[in-house]
Amino acid sequence: MHEFNKEWKLSGIQRIFYNSLVGELGGFGSEDGKFIWPTSVTNTLDGDLAIKDTGNQQIQIFSAEGRHKQTFSYGSENTKCLGDVTCTKEGLLLVSNGSKGIKVFTKQGEMIHLLKSSKADWKHSYGLAVVNSNSIAVTDWTDGGKVHIVAVDWRMNAILKTNVVDGLQRPEYIAVTKDEDLLVTEGQLFGEHTGCCLKVIDNDRAIKKTIGPKYGNNLHFINPSGVCVDGNGNFFVADKGRNNITMFNPKSSLMAVVVTHDLEGPCGINITNSDLLVVADCYHHTVKLYKYKQGIIL
Template sequence: MHREIEETLRFNKKWKLSGIQKIHYNTVETILGGFGTIPGKLIWPNSLTTTPDGDLVVKDSGTGHIQVYSANGQHKNRFPYGPEPIKGLGDITCMKNGVLLVTSGTKIIQLFTRDGELIHELKSPKVNWPHSYGIEVLQPNRIAVSDWTNGGKINIIGVDWRMNAILKTQSIEGFHRPVRVAVNKNDELLVTEGQLFGRFQGCCIKVIDKERSVKQTIGPHYGKKFTFENPSGVCVDFHGNVLVSDEAQNCIVMFNPDSSLSAVVVSQGLQGPSGLCMMEHGLVAVADCYNHCVKIYRYK
């Protein structure tokens, strides 16, 4: 296994085709948080996002608070988001106008300002995502929410943001514990599937095309180089490369846009890596759950 990881870590010149000139491994730029309940500290960070002006926003399931840090790592704000029926079940994302969308494993999607003001609770008597997890903003006026009901599905939800009203929903069935969702520049959805029953139930990335059908499945096995065990966070960088955190193997894997190449870009220092988000200048932030912090890595 050690030799396989070493081979995966070797620089592959083909990465230049996707805009990568050099890949760095295990290079920590900043660590935010640390165990504690005071402002700036974290207990169980499980998801994060960035705002349009570069702030990093972290959802801490351990304290039930959302923490806001500046781009240079200074703590700016903390506010509560309410109870979670199941700890760790939920996500956070940010719209272009800076409004934060928060899921917590319920039928309600909360809308907050960056200052912590609860703007609205998005819900409807017709909603069909009772166990919401991952959330991603789509275009135009749509969001995608993963749901664990009956094994799992992805809900595409149309929203009138002026009225904060749900217009319609479309459900994509056939998932095994879908966790988080990302969208690429082709409007395709990337969905991580964690463990459900047995080691290799799910344990993959599913690519959903514009027609909202499964186009491709990446994993559990990726050639002879890598096997997913519990993929969780997923994000897409500015070149279309896909980064995925694996909570069971404590690593972050990167794929080029067509998934023909892969590299383990973080293989040290993580314990239960959960949510991921992109930052500027070749940086990726990861919610390092069981180390009670957020780590920012340089991967290129």
């Protein structure tokens, strides 16, 4: 089923394909190719998918066509389902698991370093994103919530310095726009905290915009989780409370709900090299791929 939305021509997308599921990986299990609580997905340099299989405490590699290629363990979880996987511009896989250190692996599964330093004061790592060739961003639940911008010398696997953005509340996943703004989701919070929103952090590393809890006329975030950006600058937010995926244009002035069914606890999301939206559907123990724009060749 699809729907034409003329307004989206401003963002380079003229036709939105709603709920167009084109592929599904996994299913419940511990053997290769199966998942228990997949929570994050990223692209490798050669176009494969690296999936964080949190319940099995391993990374699984699939081809873009959905063929299982490799599995390797990243060790124990410091906190249940807390962590992320991302790929550097050099092709290394970074894995967070709720602890202070970030584990660095080759794509073949060899752990080559534990990235930590006295200069890096995060205690509860969650989301990861590559900002540029020499720095990464790490979300952290310490003291309410922070984002750490970490400069790294990849030749020496050493942290050079960190900058900290305060003023967040239990930030979860993080993505980077082409202008190097940071998009950070805050999930469902209770008590005096607000949450249920996405915050935009600009190049000066100040929070310049908050989207949510309400967006659009009759919609609101309940528990936003994964976030990613496509090649046109549109960004996507997964909501594991509403079990949907919403797309916003680069200025966040237009939005469309692009996936509205058959999800249960969507967490990490990404855009493949072939322009498919890939979703870690945590409680269905699967990873799903959706077509969301015209002109995609399957």
